[in-house]
Amino acid sequence: MASAPLPSYERRLILFLDFLGFREIVAETTDDPAVLGRLIAGLNAIARIVGDGSVESERVTQFSDSLVVSYRVDETSWVFWLLHAMAMTVVELAGRGYLLRGAVTIGDLLHDDRHVVGPAMVAAYEIESQRAIMPRVIIDPAVLDIAREHRGDLHTPDDEEGYVRSFIAVDDDGEHFFDYVSWRSVVEIVGADDDSYGAYLAEISRLIERGLRHSDTRVLRKYLWLHRHYLAAIDLFEAIPVDHPYRAQSPENCEMIASLPRLDALCAAASASVAAEQQRS
Numbered sequence: 001m002a003s004a005p006l007p008s009y010e011r012r013l014i015l016f017l018d019f020l021g022f023r024e025i026v027a028e029t030t031d032d033p034a035v036l037g038r039l040i041a042g043l044n045a046i047a048r049i050v051g052d053g054s055v056e057s058e059r060v061t062q063f064s065d066s067l068v069v070s071y072r073v074d075e076t077s078w079v080f081w082l083l084h085a086m087a088m089t090v091v092e093l094a095g096r097g098y099l100l101r102g103a104v105t106i107g108d109l110l111h112d113d114r115h116v117v118g119p120a121m122v123a124a125y126e127i128e129s130q131r132a133i134m135p136r137v138i139i140d141p142a143v144l145d146i147a148r149e150h151r152g153d154l155h156t157p158d159d160e161e162g163y164v165r166s167f168i169a170v171d172d173d174g175e176h177f178f179d180y181v182s183w184r185s186v187v188e189i190v191g192a193d194d195d196s197y198g199a200y201l202a203e204i205s206r207l208i209e210r211g212l213r214h215s216d217t218r219v220l221r222k223y224l225w226l227h228r229h230y231l232a233a234i235d236l237f238e239a240i241p242v243d244h245p246y247r248a249q250s251p252e253n254c255e256m257i258a259s260l261p262r263l264d265a266l267c268a269a270a271s272a273s274v275a276a277e278q279q280r281s
Contacts, residue, residue: 007110008110009108009109009110009118009119010057010072010108010109010110010111011072011073011106011107011108011109012057012059012070012071012072012073012106012107012108012109012111012120013070013071013072013073013075013078013079013082013104013105013106013143013146014068014069014070014104014105014106014107014109014111014120014121014124015049015067015068015069015070015082015086015102015103015104015124016066016067016068016102016103016121016124016125016127016128017046017049017066017067017086017089017090017100017101017102017128017137018065018066018067018100018101018102018128019042019065019093019098019099019100019101020098020099020100020101020135020222021099021219022064022065025039025098026039038096038097041096042093042096042097042098043062043065045089045092045093045096046062046067046089046093046100047060047062047067048089049067049069049085049086049088049089050069050085055071055075055078057071057072057075058070058071059071059111059112059113059116061111061116068111068116068121068124069082069085070109070111070116070120073106073146073150074150075150076150076151076152076153077147077150077151077152077155077160078150079143079144079146079147079150079160079164080147080152080160080163080164082104083104083139083143083164083167083168083178084167086102086104086137086167086178087167087178087180087185087189087190088190088191090137090178090180091180091185091186091190091192091200094180094200094203094204094207095200095203096203097203097206097207099135099207099226100135100137101128101132101133101134101135101136101137102124102128102132102137102138103123103124103125103127103128103131103132103137103138103139103140104124104137104138104139104140104143105120105123105124105127105140105142105143106120106140106142106143106146107119107120107123107124108120109121127140131175132175132177133221133222134221134222134225134226135222135225135226136171136175136177136178136180136225137177137178138175138176138177139167139168139176139177139178140176141168141176143164144161144164144165147160147161147163147164148160148161166189167185167189169182169185179229181201181204181226181229181230181232181233182229182232182233182236183197183233183236183237186200194250194253195250195252195253197253197257198252198253198256198257198260199256201230201233201234201257201260202256202260204226204230205230205260205261205263207223207226208223208226208227208230208263208266209261209263209266211223211226212224212227212263212266212267212269212270213266217273217274217277220270220273220274221274223270224267224270224271224274227263227267231262233257234257234258234260234262237253237254237257237258238257238258240254
C-alpha cells in the first residue's frame with residue numbers, strides 16, 4: 001500500500017488577530033447576558049473578515065479570541081484585499097468597544113481545516129505579542145514585495161504598492177501598523193461615513209478613559225499609546241481654519257470632535273504610575 005504523501009509548507013500571506021484584554025472581557029460576561037451578547041456579536045464580526053470562498057487557497061482558523069487567515073502569496077492582489085478586510089474589521093470592532101492586536105506577515109505555513117503550523121505562524125505570533133504590544137496590527141514591510149509581484153492585471157508594481165501602502169502608517173518606534181484612529185484611515189481608507197467619525201472617536205474616548213483607570217501599568221502603557229493617537233485625531237480637527245470649506249460642510253462633526261474630552265488628568269496620573277513602576281524596577 002502506498003504511503004500518504006508527506007505534509008509540506010506553502011509560502012503564504014498570514015494575518016493573526018486577537019482581542020486586547022480578553023480575559024477581563026470574558027469576566028464581565030458572567031454577570032450580564034447583554035455583555036455576552038455584545039461579545040458574541042464582536043466575535044461574529046471578526047469572523048466576517050474572510051472572503052466569499054472564491055479564493056481557493058483561503059484558509060481560516062478561529063479559536064477563542066484569535067483569528068488566523070492565510071492565502072498563498074501568488075494570489076493576485078490579495079495583499080491589498082487582506083489589508084482592506086483587516087482594516088475594516090479593526091475599525092468595526094473598535095466602534096463596538098473592542099481593541100484588536102495582531103500581525104500581517106509572510107512565510108512558510110501549513111494551514112488546512114485542522115492545522116495551522118509553521119514558521120509563518122510563529123513569526124506572526126511573535127510580532128503580535130513581542131512587537132505590537134500596543135493595541136495595533138503590525139504590518140511586515142515584506143508584504144510590499146509580494147504585492148508588487150502578484151499585482152492586479154491593470155496595475156503597475158508602483159500602483160499596487162501604493163494601494164497597499166495606503167493602509168500603512170509608521171509609528172514612533174518605527175513599526176509599520178494600521179492607524180485605526182485617524183480620520184484618513186477611518187473615513188478615507190476604510191470608507192466609514194464621515195458624519196459618524198465623531199461618534200467613533202467618542203467610543204475610542206470611552207475605551208481610553210476606562211483603560212487609563214486600570215491598576216496594571218502594563219495596561220496603562222497600552223492606553224497611553226492609544227491616547228496619543230486619539231489626541232492627534234482631535235488636534236487635526238481643531239487645526240482646521242474657521243474659513244475652511246469642511247467646517248461649513250460638516251459643522252456638527254467639527255463641533256462634536258472639538259468637544260471630546262482630552263483626558264489630560266487621567267493621562268498624567270497614568271504616566272506617573274508608569275514612571276513610578278519603572279523607577280522601582
